[in-house]
Amino acid sequence: MPELQQTVGKTAGFSGTALHTGEKVTLKLYPAPADHGIKFKRKDLQDEPTIDAKIENLKTVERATTIGEGPVRVHTVEHVLAALWAMGVDNAIVEMDANEPPIGDGSAQIYVDLIKKAGVTAQEEPRKFFDARETMHAESKTGALLILLPDDKFRVSCTQAGPNNRFAQFFSMEVTPAVFEREIAPARTFVYYEDVMPLMDKNLIKGGSLENAIVVRGEAVLSKEPLRFPDEFVRHKILDIIGDLALVGRRIRGHVVAVKPGHATNAELARSITREQTRRSAVATPRTIPTGDGGLDTDQVMQILPHRFPFLMVDRIISFETETKCVGVKTVTINEPFFQGHFPGHPVMPGVMQVEAMAQVASILLFKLAKTTSRIGYFMSADAVKFRKPVLPGDTIFIHAELTKSRGERLAKAKCHCVVNDAIVSEAELMFTFLDK
Ligand SMILES: [Zn+2]
Numbered sequence: 001m002p003e004l005q006q007t008v009g010k011t012a013g014f015s016g017t018a019l020h021t022g023e024k025v026t027l028k029l030y031p032a033p034a035d036h037g038i039k040f041k042r043k044d045l046q047d048e049p050t051i052d053a054k055i056e057n058l059k060t061v062e063r064a065t066t067i068g069e070g071p072v073r074v075h076t077v078e079h080v081l082a083a084l085w086a087m088g089v090d091n092a093i094v095e096m097d098a099n100e101p102p103i104g105d106g107s108a109q110i111y112v113d114l115i116k117k118a119g120v121t122a123q124e125e126p127r128k129f130f131d132a133r134e135t136m137h138a139e140s141k142t143g144a145l146l147i148l149l150p151d152d153k154f155r156v157s158c159t160q161a162g163p164n165n166r167f168a169q170f171f172s173m174e175v176t177p178a179v180f181e182r183e184i185a186p187a188r189t190f191v192y193y194e195d196v197m198p199l200m201d202k203n204l205i206k207g208g209s210l211e212n213a214i215v216v217r218g219e220a221v222l223s224k225e226p227l228r229f230p231d232e233f234v235r236h237k238i239l240d241i242i243g244d245l246a247l248v249g250r251r252i253r254g255h256v257v258a259v260k261p262g263h264a265t266n267a268e269l270a271r272s273i274t275r276e277q278t279r280r281s282a283v284a285t286p287r288t289i290p291t292g293d294g295g296l297d298t299d300q301v302m303q304i305l306p307h308r309f310p311f312l313m314v315d316r317i318i319s320f321e322t323e324t325k326c327v328g329v330k331t332v333t334i335n336e337p338f339f340q341g342h343f344p345g346h347p348v349m350p351g352v353m354q355v356e357a358m359a360q361v362a363s364i365l366l367f368k369l370a371k372t373t374s375r376i377g378y379f380m381s382a383d384a385v386k387f388r389k390p391v392l393p394g395d396t397i398f399i400h401a402e403l404t405k406s407r408g409e410r411l412a413k414a415k416c417h418c419v420v421n422d423a424i425v426s427e428a429e430l431m432f433t434f435l436d437k
Helices: 078-086 109-118 177-184 193-201 232-248 263-283 298-304 351-370
Strands: 004-008 012-017 024-031 038-042 050-052 058-060 066-069 072-074 092-096 120-126 129-131 136-139 145-150 154-160 169-174 190-192 214-217 220-222 251-259 316-322 325-331 375-387 396-407 411-420 423-436
Touching: 004 024, 012 109, 024 109, 038 072, 050 066, 050 072, 058 263, 078 092, 078 109, 078 177, 078 232, 129 263, 136 263, 145 263, 154 232, 169 177, 169 232, 177 232, 190 193, 190 232, 193 214, 232 251, 232 263, 298 316, 298 351, 316 351, 325 351, 351 375, 351 396, 351 411, 351 423
Parallel strands: 038 092, 129 251, 154 251, 190 214
Antiparallel strands: 004 120, 012 024, 024 092, 038 050, 058 066, 066 072, 136 145, 145 251, 154 169, 214 220, 316 325, 325 396, 375 423, 396 411, 411 423
């Protein structure tokens, strides 16, 4: 059973104070259809414009995360987005009559309470995931570092340290509704006194008070109520990471390891994930690969070619156009051994491996013509080699080979090219000699 998308069961809302303007704001959650995603709606503006909670709409990341479309903005979206994602809501409209949600006590508690009031219900469409297949990372000059590692669950591990490494903390968790509600949602925003004083002076955080943030001044922790967890700061950092990564618009299966994270770096990772997802969707166009009498299956290929893993570079021959012309296919996966070193974090298939693939498909033609496999083909030359486009994990290569010349039984020339998504990615003219085994 695939995991299904979810929305809220019914409309629910509450009112509170906006952090930056200090004004009263009412926020309501509405159910939304499958594949709708999370959208913010500004009920206070003419025509009630909506803004998609997507990384493409990210505007600023200073102190809080702001998204916008055209001239319309919504500020400080990260806590409500974290709660929606972690509590399992994929589709909803977040309606507000101001440019910012209520700040509550500076944690995500109010949003978790709201989602529980509205209820969460399953829809008919399966959830969309981003699977971390290779390591990705984002870092900043200020020392923030986020790494995304492959994992079959969504996990976050985070370290946080204040000035002079005061309040150094670590927390690690799998993001599930129960763990989020218990361990992360109550963790409040914290600010450093030095950072917040100039903003107070400029009147930029009119709604800010010890009711909705913990203020750290030197060794002292100032807040209305005592710390909720000894490591409340790192837990809030995880809350912000979840909220910012929600802008990917898909569930993530991967492990985020974060060092001193901030909104800017969180957003950069969200952007890289979205870019990678776009690339994967573009290359994943399904195509049918014919089987049957026209070609050779893997077993038959291996009866002809002496090559074996990891050096067998053709999965199947899909067609013989003539005796001297055929097309092979090779599906490139991230599990290819060469991706481990070529290059970690930026896997591209080495061009020489494509030449090898062309040589193997050409040899199949030669072996079939010679009707013997008692010889071994040796590469003599490769001319006019061109690598036109990178070949990436997930690509299916169609390897075209045509014998252009054969002199006697022992020498042959082939013209070859590799195609991915209807574009030539590489080409070469190869010459072989055949020697008895
Ligand atoms: Zn926050």
